[in-house]
Amino acid sequence: MTTDTKSTGGDVRLTGISKTYGSFTAVHPLELTIPQGSFFALLGASGCGKTTTLRMIAGLEDPTTGTVHLGERDVTDLPPYKRPVNTVFQSYALFPHLSIYENVAFGLRRRGVKSVKKQVGDMLELVQLGDRAQQRPHQLSGGQQQRVAVARALINHPQVLLLDEPLGALDLKLRRQMQLELKRIQTEVGITFVHVTHDQEEAMTMADQVAVMNGGRVEQLGAPADLYENPQTTFVANFLGTSNLIPAEIVEGASEDLVVSAGGGKLRLPAGRCQASTAAGGRLLVGVRPEKISLVHADDAGTIPDGRNRLTGTITASSFIGVSTQYVVDGPAGSGLQVYEQNVERDSRLAPGAEVVLHWNPAHTFGLGADQAIDAGTQKVEDAA
Amino acid sequence: MVLLRWIRRRLVVFAGLLTLAYLILPNVIVMVFSFNDPAGRFNYAWREFSTAAWRDPCGVADMCGSLSLSLQIATWATIGATVLGTMIAFALVRYRFRARGAINSLIFLPMAMPEVVMAASLLTLFLNLGAQLGFWTVLIAHIMFCLSFVVTAVKARVMSMDPRLEEAARDLYAGPVQTFLRVTLPIAAPGIAAGALLAFALSFDDFIITNFNAGSTVTFPMFVWGSAQRGTPVQINVIGTAMFAIAVLVVVVGQLLARRRNRAAQP
Numbered sequence: 001m002t003t004d005t006k007s008t009g010g011d012v013r014l015t016g017i018s019k020t021y022g023s024f025t026a027v028h029p030l031e032l033t034i035p036q037g038s039f040f041a042l043l044g045a046s047g048c049g050k051t052t053t054l055r056m057i058a059g060l061e062d063p064t065t066g067t068v069h070l071g072e073r074d075v076t077d078l079p080p081y082k083r084p085v086n087t088v089f090q091s092y093a094l095f096p097h098l099s100i101y102e103n104v105a106f107g108l109r110r111r112g113v114k115s116v117k118k119q120v121g122d123m124l125e126l127v128q129l130g131d132r133a134q135q136r137p138h139q140l141s142g143g144q145q146q147r148v149a150v151a152r153a154l155i156n157h158p159q160v161l162l163l164d165e166p167l168g169a170l171d172l173k174l175r176r177q178m179q180l181e182l183k184r185i186q187t188e189v190g191i192t193f194v195h196v197t198h199d200q201e202e203a204m205t206m207a208d209q210v211a212v213m214n215g216g217r218v219e220q221l222g223a224p225a226d227l228y229e230n231p232q233t234t235f236v237a238n239f240l241g242t243s244n245l246i247p248a249e250i251v252e253g254a255s256e257d258l259v260v261s262a263g264g265g266k267l268r269l270p271a272g273r274c275q276a277s278t279a280a281g282g283r284l285l286v287g288v289r290p291e292k293i294s295l296v297h298a299d300d301a302g303t304i305p306d307g308r309n310r311l312t313g314t315i316t317a318s319s320f321i322g323v324s325t326q327y328v329v330d331g332p333a334g335s336g337l338q339v340y341e342q343n344v345e346r347d348s349r350l351a352p353g354a355e356v357v358l359h360w361n362p363a364h365t366f367g368l369g370a371d372q373a374i375d376a377g378t379q380k381v382e383d384a385a
Numbered sequence: 386m387v388l389l390r391w392i393r394r395r396l397v398v399f400a401g402l403l404t405l406a407y408l409i410l411p412n413v414i415v416m417v418f419s420f421n422d423p424a425g426r427f428n429y430a431w432r433e434f435s436t437a438a439w440r441d442p443c444g445v446a447d448m449c450g451s452l453s454l455s456l457q458i459a460t461w462a463t464i465g466a467t468v469l470g471t472m473i474a475f476a477l478v479r480y481r482f483r484a485r486g487a488i489n490s491l492i493f494l495p496m497a498m499p500e501v502v503m504a505a506s507l508l509t510l511f512l513n514l515g516a517q518l519g520f521w522t523v524l525i526a527h528i529m530f531c532l533s534f535v536v537t538a539v540k541a542r543v544m545s546m547d548p549r550l551e552e553a554a555r556d557l558y559a560g561p562v563q564t565f566l567r568v569t570l571p572i573a574a575p576g577i578a579a580g581a582l583l584a585f586a587l588s589f590d591d592f593i594i595t596n597f598n599a600g601s602t603v604t605f606p607m608f609v610w611g612s613a614q615r616g617t618p619v620q621i622n623v624i625g626t627a628m629f630a631i632a633v634l635v636v637v638v639g640q641l642l643a644r645r646r647n648r649a650a651q652p
Contacts, residue, residue, distance in 0.1 A: 060552050080555040087556045093549035097571045106567075107557035152557065 010071020011036050012057060012160055012192060017066030019052050026052040028216045029065060034160075034194060034209075036071075039186050041195045041207035045239070045377075049216040050196045051090075054162050057194065059083045070159055081110070086153035087162040091169055092145050094137035100124070100148055101133040107156040123155045126185075143174045150182070154189065161186075163195045167202065179206050200240050204228070212236050214377070228289075232275050234368055237287050239377035244293075246286045246311075246334045247370065253280040257362065260284055263333030267309045267365065274367030283370035290338040292364040295327060297347060298355035308359040313337065315354045329356060412629050419622035426616025438619035442627075445618040448608055452624060455589055455605035458520070462527035462588040467581045469528070470535025471573070477536070478543045492537075495530045503530070504597035511598060518600025526598050527588040534587060535580035542576025 012034040019027040027049040034040045042050040055061035057068055059080035067076045075083050086107065095103050104123055105116045113119075124130045127147035129140075137145055146166060153161055166182070167175045183206050186193045197203050203210045204224040211221045212235070220227060220236045231237035234245060248262035257268045258278055267286055271278050288309075296304060304310065313331025320343075327339040327350070339358060341350075350356065392399070418428055422435035443449035476482075477489055495503065507529075511522050550572065554564040570577075592606040599607065609621055 058556060060556070079560075080552070081558045081560050085556075087553070089549050089553055091547075091549070093547060093553040095550060095553070095568060095572075106554070106559075110558040110563060156557070 010069075010073075010159070012194070013069040014053070014057070015067045015069065017053070017056060017063045017068065019049070019056060019061060020064045025216055027056075030218060032211065032218065032221075034192060036192055037190050038208045039183065039193045039195065039206055041197060041203035041210045042213055043197055043200060043203040043210050043239075044213035045198055048213040050198075050213045051164055053213070054087075054164055054194060054196045057160065058085055058087050058162050060087075084159040085162060086156050086158040086160075087164060088146075088149045088153050088166045090165040092137075092149040094145055094148055094152070096137055099134050099136060100129060100140070103137065103148055104152050104155055106152060111156070119155060123151045126154075127151045142170050143178065146170065146178060147181075150185065154185070154191070157189075158191060160192045160194060163193060165196055165198070167197075167199075175202070182206065204240070212239060214239075230273065230366060231287070231368070233376070234285060234372045234374055235377035237366075237368065237377070238375065242290055242338050243287045244290060244334070244337045245368070245374050246337075247374070248284050248286045248333075250278065250280050250282045250284060253278040253282070258284075258367065260286060260367075262286060263311070263331060265311055265333060267311075268362040269309075269365035269367050270363060273365065276367060276369035285368040285370050285372075285374060287366045287368060288360055288364055290326070290340040291324075293337075293339045293358050293360045295329075295339050295341055295350060296357050296359070297349045298357055299349075301357045304357065304359045307362070309362050309365060311337070311358045313356060313358065315350060315352050315356055317352055318350065325350075327356075329358060331358075415622050415625045415629070419619060419626045421619055421622075423619065426618075428617045428619050428622065438623045442620055442623050445612075445620045447603065448605075448612075448618070448620055448624075451603045451608040452605045454520070454602065458524055458527060458604065459585050459589040461524055462531055463581050463585040465524070465528040466531035466535045466584045466588075467577060470532050470580055470584075471539050471577055473532070474536045474539035474543055474576075478540055492533050495533045496537075500530075500593045504594040507594065508597045518598055519602045522598045522600070523595050523602065523604070526594050527591060530591070530594065531584035531587055534583045535577075538580035538583060539573065539576045542573050542579075546572055 012032075014030055014032040016029045016031065017027065018025070018029040030053065032053075042053060044050045052061060056063045059075070059078060059082075063076065067074055069075065070084065075085075095106065098106070101120055101124070105120045108116045108119060120133075121130065124133055127150060129144060129147055129151070132140060132144065137148065140148065146169075149166070163182070167178050170178060179202060182193070182195075195203070195207060204227075207224060209222065210224055210227055212219045212227065214235050220232050222230075227236060228240050231240065231243065234243075237243035237245065246262045246267075248260035248267065250258055251261050251266065252259040253271075256271055258271050258274060260267050260269065269286060274284065276282065276284055298312070301310075311329075311331050311333050313329040313333075315327050316330050316336075317328040319326050322343070324340050324342050325346070327341065329337045329339060331337065337358065418431070419438060420434050420436060421428055421431055422433050422437060423430065424432050438444070473488075473492070477485065477492075504526075507522075507526050511518060516522055546569075550568055551564050554568040555561075559567060590606055592610060595604050596607055596610075603611070605624070609617075612618060612621070
């Protein structure tokens with residue numbers, strides 16, 4: 001039994017790990033290294049294999065192929081109760097027949113720790129539930145139960161803490177609060193956190209690194225800002241935030257800036273931000289984030305500086321959401337283009353039906369291979385995996 | 386008019402009280418007649434108040450012997466049926482195996498089959514096996530028919546159990562045995578207890594199956610039946626009243642303990 005879990009650190013390494021149930025492949029062979037001490041998120045829609053991956057690290061699921069290493073140690077064949085890994089379960093899985101105190105003390109007692117009183121007391125203070133020690137889980141609110149679940153796992157000083165949609169059952173405000181709280185705890189204790197979530201905002205605010213999963217595979221891995229700015233697939237482009245993807249054809253390739261034609265107009269984008277072949281005549285999906293785009297009325301088109309990408313169109317819908325206004329624009333290049341404008345100076349002519357010109361810095365444009373579904377990742381499933 | 390409205394508003398209360406009376410009246414009669422001093426051998430008509438039977442509950446020949454036998458059989462049948470039934474319930478809920486569906490329905494057979502048919506079949510079986518009728522044949526029969534009730538009670542509980550609780554226990558360093566003893570069993574306990582109480586009550590008062598398979602052994606229900614042919618001693622009412630009082634006491638104490646535990650857990 002591993003009692004000395006603090007000293008032996010190390011990365012979590014998944015090597016060629018996969019899981020199949022009968023003819024269904026939940027996780028395709030996967031290579032993943034989770035650096036020690038990092039806050040790592042597995043992000044994806046329900047059924048993408050993220051929870052299965054997490055359960056294989058915990059030992060609750062046997063991988064069909066591949067190995068799991070914690071540092072130098074191969075733990076693939078160890079049962080969950082022998083792994084220096086603890087889990088915060090979805091819906092918490094607190095023991096209903098035990099008090100909060102005994103719930104938190106459970107792991108220590110099973111490892112034969114004699115005096116648990118001080119440790120449990122300290123841990124309950126850390127999650128601000130010192131006065132609830134003698135209550136039962138059902139007497140606590142959702143947020144409090146969530147904190148007990150975290151305390152129950154953290155008290156064992158695991159090498160890795162696994163969180164399976166830990167905030168899914170909380171309302172929005174509490175979720176924001178707990179996100180900061182978890183991030184604070186992680187920074188404080190320095191334990192590797194692996195966090196499974198379907199909420200892209202949650203993954204981006206909390207994690208140092210995010211692996212976006214889709215259909216049992218990791219689509220892309222990177223820091224949140226990197227994933228957002230440089231999506232490599234349409235799935236990532238659509239699943240993380242919103243992207244405007246426009247089918248286009250390369251007119252001039254092979255230079256530093258590509259020139260493409262879309263809907264009769266010409267757009268430029270840096271060749272370095274294009275994931276597909278840059279040869280002239282090839283087809284592309286040109287992408288740009290809604291907040292990078294500026295919007296002017298067609299009468300003022302002359303005020304747009306030179307060198308910007310331009311598209312013409314008609315506003316079909318606009319919604320005012322306080323800090324910004326979101327417009328939907330249809331044009332020859334594409335329909336349903338999204339534009340987010342900060343509400344600094346509002347132009348009252350920008351209403352549905354108005355002729356407008358969209359323009360943005362070509363450096364903010366990215367290119368994706370045209371062989372993928374343009375709407376992959378747009379159908380976000382809100383319920384948990 | 387006013388009276389009619391008054392009654393109509395309290396119709397639910399009246400219905401409740403009437404139902405309660407309907408349920409409790411037989412017990413009250415048993416209790417009252419345990420203090421009777423009957424004229425003849427039959428305790429069917431009230432004559433005068435007496436505590437004679439209460440002061441000498443075992444005053445009737447063979448009655449306390451049959452009572453003790455019934456309690457023993459009920460205890461062992463409860464233990465046997467509860468252990469087997471709990472295991473069967475877990476197997477049926479947790480594991481997918483061949484013939485699981487068939488077993489699931491066959492388990493209900495003893496509940497559905499007329500008792501007298503089962504009693505006769507069992508007797509045929511025991512006689513063909515050359516078994517000596519008595520304590521053991523009765524016990525085997527009781528475990529058999531109690532089993533389906535225990536399985537039903539425990540299964541309902543196990544089905545509503547979150548399997549993540551056991552995963553959480555394993556994740557928190559509890560091995561298979563510890564997980565079962567510290568998480569699975571305590572959470573399934575209310576279902577198991579309900580099944581055990583049901584088994585005890587069913588075994589204790591079973592007459593038909595017991596009568597067929599007891600040979601020369603006499604259990605308490607058989608004694609009551611037998612004596613009713615020749616006269617009903619007041620002591621039967623005494624035992625009945627005592628059983629009723631003990632049952633009520635167990636329920637009340639259980640409720641009080643549960644309430645106190647809940648109150649202690651309040652902030």
